[in-house]
Amino acid sequence: MKNTISEVPARQRRKEARPAELLAAALDLFVERGFAATKLDDVAAHAGVSKGTLYLYFASKEELFKAVIQQGILPVLDQGDEMLSQFDGDAGALLETLLKRFWELVGSTHLAGIPKLMISEAGNFPEVAQYYYENVILRGRGLIRAVLERGIASGQFRAVDVDSAIDVILAPQMMLLILRYSLTPCNCGKQDPETYLRTHIDLLLNGLLVAEKKK
Amino acid sequence: MKNTISEVPARQRRKEARPAELLAAALDLFVERGFAATKLDDVAAHAGVSKGTLYLYFASKEELFKAVIQQGILPVLDQGDEMLSQFDGDAGALLETLLKRFWELVGSTHLAGIPKLMISEAGNFPEVAQYYYENVILRGRGLIRAVLERGIASGQFRAVDVDSAIDVILAPQMMLLILRYSLTPCNCGKQDPETYLRTHIDLLLNGLLVAEKKK
Amino acid sequence: MKNTISEVPARQRRKEARPAELLAAALDLFVERGFAATKLDDVAAHAGVSKGTLYLYFASKEELFKAVIQQGILPVLDQGDEMLSQFDGDAGALLETLLKRFWELVGSTHLAGIPKLMISEAGNFPEVAQYYYENVILRGRGLIRAVLERGIASGQFRAVDVDSAIDVILAPQMMLLILRYSLTPCNCGKQDPETYLRTHIDLLLNGLLVAEKKK
């Protein structure tokens, strides 16, 4: 008789946990080295299994890649939607909260490497890029758009061009993620995310020019 | 007898142009597919030479990569330095000019792919990343830093944290370049650079909040 | 206590039938695809068991192959011996009966694929080929030889070279079996065995030339 906590046999429990373990290992190496330069031997070793085991769960290296992207990012976006629907402060505070929460959710996990990975491999996997664009980028932009439109409607924000403003707002966030997996490992460009984030929000909300100089 | 413009025979000129042609072909394919996924066969075909010819000019695929990076970006930075030293308007105008000129110099050439390439491959080529960091990133940041410090000293700019402000300023520029070689090919995210650039500068110089709401 | 027909419980019977079921499944696939191209996964699935179960009955894929050959053909030869010892007509009638019976015994079962299988794999399994030669081919040839010698001794048959005549007599029988598992599946060469057999016997017993032309 098994203990009360787990009635499923160890082997079974293992089998259910495997895909997630493999995806995590694959993500780490894909982000670090790129898709083509990552050997499945290394992914397997990194996950503590043999190479053949990978093929019990993913039909090919390419399918593994797709799964890494598709199963990695959906939960994050869901959190964003939820936050937007529950928040009831003004648009400026919402924007600040959104950006800060993003760091807590993504910036600290290894999911943070997905944007860099996607940027590197989009050209080689058009279908995955399409999926990423529709399910991640468009949804993420939608979140920011909602905040901007709310702020503009309430008179809190200037009537900027929303479409391009979204990009301008997201770019520093993305760059911070991207650089972490590019140049940081070779000792360069070690920014402190806290300061960076604060400056970004400050610049956004207050503008670069002092008030008196504005026409 | 040759004309006065060129005294070297055509064959000679071809020979001297070869390395540059090979680098251009390699850059295109490295940017499009990544280093590991690019075959030297294809680089050679793209440059209109045979595969063996590549090895007359570059000792290995890795050397070719280094040359692509190192010989690609130095001219651009030189132009930036020169512009900074000659400009005599105020800091805001200088910043605007600098960002716009960057687009004319880089955004329209195939050198624009280098940042994406470097981001993708930095982890696999630490020495190249180091070189890039020191010779491109630090010099580029230096340009922006000079402008910011000039603006803050003159009282035109608020006293922001310069180090992180530099990143916030550069990020949208970089993202625009990066996305062009990542998601654009699969029809997604086709921003108009003009509008994007204008919004970026506008947001930077004026801030997002309307003046009346500022404390 | 069970009924008189079967004293063993159903489960027991199943257990005893297993090896035969596995051999039948293996024979089918070995004949269809060849030894090397047959996966044990497929054999197991074809027999309705799991892959591991195969190893409870056969130590390796090669042992399974040997068992397929060795247990498949012995019963057939025994019938031939028995027929020869009981028959009391003339040699011509015996030869005709023997060939026709062979079709009823082998031609209609899936054992018919064994000759094709053996031909394909003899080179890879010399010991099995040796076994097959000694226990199948030599015994089969012995049957025909006995009939020929009986016919020649009785003056019914011409005094042909017995050794090669045996091959000439057996070849059409073998080819018919072989082709059924080779070219027939792709729609080609669908002979009617009945006609084929009749023509074969007719040619054998009467000769191709009309009687008047014979010297």
Added chain:
Amino acid sequence: MKNTISEVPARQRRKEARPAELLAAALDLFVERGFAATKLDDVAAHAGVSKGTLYLYFASKEELFKAVIQQGILPVLDQGDEMLSQFDGDAGALLETLLKRFWELVGSTHLAGIPKLMISEAGNFPEVAQYYYENVILRGRGLIRAVLERGIASGQFRAVDVDSAIDVILAPQMMLLILRYSLTPCNCGKQDPETYLRTHIDLLLNGLLVAEKKK
């Protein structure tokens, strides 16, 4: 200046000879071991080249297989056609000549293994089997058919069922080829082709029964 015998450089001559060398090596091993059990490493070694060289001439193992079959047998059939059109003796003599010539053309070369190979692999390569059926089997049967019909029309042959008679005539020839590459290597069944062929023709032309016993 090169010598007068060969104006093409050695490298060039080699390149043109390569495909035939590779096909010969592949045929040998495919016949000996079967398609699946043959390693391309071994084919390459057998041809005295490296593994990669195979891929300069054949896109895949399967394409190599197709080429082995398709380029191997066409010349043989052409000879048969020519022989038929030029011969002017009676049908019996033509049949004898045809069968004997077949041995000289095929039986002594390594092309003799193709029938065994095709029989073994037909199930795994339906398109190749189709090709073989249409271009080899049908053409070969056509040759025999022409002889039989000529002999029957002239009253030299009995009016047998031509379709099945063709198979009965060809079967011993095929079996001899097949067995050479199956059981012979393991010391069994070493027939002397000369005797075998003579007996086959004798039986065919004279019939098994002595003239006096015929009804």
Added chain:
DNA sequence: TATGAATGAGGGTTCATTCAT
């Protein structure tokens, strides 16, 4: 200098075999 045939180490993938359950 330029070519492209040849090489062979390396990586993705398969599958016979093992073993914990």
Added chain:
DNA sequence: TATGAATGAACCCTCATTCAT
């Protein structure tokens, strides 16, 4: 006895690199 997850050796195929011409 039966299962099927896990293993890892082996094989097909690729491609950076070499070298004879």
